[in-house]
Amino acid sequence: VEINQAVKLFSKYLKTKKLKFTWERKTILEGIIKRRDHFTSDELILHFERNGVDRISRATVYRSLKLLEEAGIVNSFHLNDVFKVFEVISSEHDHMICYKCGKIIEFFDHRIEKILNEISKKKGFKAISHSINISGLCEECQNKKA
Amino acid sequence: VEINQAVKLFSKYLKTKKLKFTWERKTILEGIIKRRDHFTSDELILHFERNGVDRISRATVYRSLKLLEEAGIVNSFHLNDVFKVFEVISSEHDHMICYKCGKIIEFFDHRIEKILNEISKKKGFKAISHSINISGLCEECQNKKA
DNA sequence: CTGGGTGCAAAGACTTTGCATACTT
DNA sequence: AAGTATGCAAAGTCTTTGCACCCAG
Numbered sequence: 001v002e003i004n005q006a007v008k009l010f011s012k013y014l015k016t017k018k019l020k021f022t023w024e025r026k027t028i029l030e031g032i033i034k035r036r037d038h039f040t041s042d043e044l045i046l047h048f049e050r051n052g053v054d055r056i057s058r059a060t061v062y063r064s065l066k067l068l069e070e071a072g073i074v075n076s077f078h079l080n081d082v083f084k085v086f087e088v089i090s091s092e093h094d095h096m097i098c099y100k101c102g103k104i105i106e107f108f109d110h111r112i113e114k115i116l117n118e119i120s121k122k123k124g125f126k127a128i129s130h131s132i133n134i135s136g137l138c139e140e141c142q143n144k145k146a
Numbered sequence: 147v148e149i150n151q152a153v154k155l156f157s158k159y160l161k162t163k164k165l166k167f168t169w170e171r172k173t174i175l176e177g178i179i180k181r182r183d184h185f186t187s188d189e190l191i192l193h194f195e196r197n198g199v200d201r202i203s204r205a206t207v208y209r210s211l212k213l214l215e216e217a218g219i220v221n222s223f224h225l226n227d228v229f230k231v232f233e234v235i236s237s238e239h240d241h242m243i244c245y246k247c248g249k250i251i252e253f254f255d256h257r258i259e260k261i262l263n264e265i266s267k268k269k270g271f272k273a274i275s276h277s278i279n280i281s282g283l284c285e286e287c288q289n290k291k292a
Numbered sequence: 293c294t295g296g297g298t299g300c301a302a303a304g305a306c307t308t309t310g311c312a313t314a315c316t317t
Numbered sequence: 318a319a320g321t322a323t324g325c326a327a328a329g330t331c332t333t334t335g336c337a338c339c340c341a342g
Contacts, residue, residue, distance in 0.1 A: 020316050020321060042306085057324050062307060078224035084306095096271045107265050112258055116280060119253050124285035125242045132278045134262060139270035166296060166341050188331085203299045208332060230331095 003033050006073055006088070013071035024056050028064045032074065038085045038104050041065060077131055079104070094132035100141040149179050152219055152234070159217035170202050174210045178220065184231045184250050187211060223277055225250070240277060244284035251284065 010029055011021045031047060032039070041062060048056040065086060068074040076086045079097055085104075092113075096105040112132070120127040156175055157167045177193060178185070187208060194202040211232060214220040222232045225243055231250075238259075242251040258278070266273040 022316065022322060024323070060323060076227060078227060081222060081224060081230065084227065096266065096269065096273070099274070105269055105271060107269065109261055109265055112261055115255055115258055119255055120242065120280060120282065123242065123251055123253065125251060125280070125282055126288055127242070127280045127282040128245070130278065130280040132276065134266060134271065134273045134276040136266065136271055136273040142272055168297060168341070170298070206298060
């Protein structure tokens with residue numbers, strides 16, 4: 001996801017809601033896009049707290065993350081029933097999570113998509129979205145054991 | 147899941163850990179098995195608070211739920227990124243969640259299991275468990291709209 | 293008996309909110 | 318200039334923990 005594209009998206013969303021595209025919101029969006037991987041609210045907050053110059057308050061980060069989710073730019077889900085992690089929405093995909101090191105591996109398989117749609121229909125359920133999380137051990141952590 | 151069976155399982159687990167099968171733990175286990183559907187920690191606590199006679203403290207409920215999870219009798223997962231819900235483990239299955247009324251529909255499809263295993267292998271990932279959550283509208287809530 | 297268990301209240305972790313000030317448009 | 322946004326600190330929500338007393342084994 002390119003920064004310019006995301007900025008456009010977000011500023012467009014804010015306009016429609018008559019909200020303002022402040023320096024803080026822009027900084028947070030850029031910070032997220034630059035990271036590119038998964039992050040918790042706390043990691044993001046710490047990042048801004050460390051770079052003292054760019055100090056942004058916890059409250060603003062929380063408020064902005066909520067906005068970014070509403071705008072469809074960011075996605076969040078629960079990892080291991082412990083951490084809530086965010087990610088920039090790029091393309092549909094699901095996750096494997098190593099319970100040892102926390103690494104997240106993304107994957108996508110269209111056969112599963114098909115089957116899930118089929119099952120939903122069968123149950124009269126109108127599916128909007130879904131998430132698949134596989135918990136286990138990544139390759140590295142398997143080898144560490146030996 | 148039968149109560150007697152669950153009681154046996156739990157008491158066995160407790161013994162191996164040199165823990166005690168108290169009246170509170172038994173009451174909580176029975177309360178859970180009787181419900182049979184999904185519940186949040188708060189719903190369970192409220193249940194016990196209402197039935198004043200059987201008053202059990204929040205702390206004990208939390209502590210017991212953790213034990214029951216460790217014992218492999220109960221399972222928990224995040225619903226809609228808001229509620230953490232528990233369920234008695236009976237057979238492997240996944241969930242559809244109506245975002246309007248909160249109803250949970252269970253499903254299982256062995257084709258998906260197969261594909262997930264295949265994908266894990268391809269990525270060198272050792273899968274232990276997985277969860278699939280489909281979010282959308284249940285049949286009832288779709289018709290309400292009309 | 294003895295070590296783990298319970299209830300209570302206090303403390304934690306994380307998030308939201310009220311309010312005065314500051315900034316975008 | 319008008320009205321939203323921010324920062325701060327206080328308040329919420331949910332869960333965990335310390336401690337004195339209690340109970341199962």
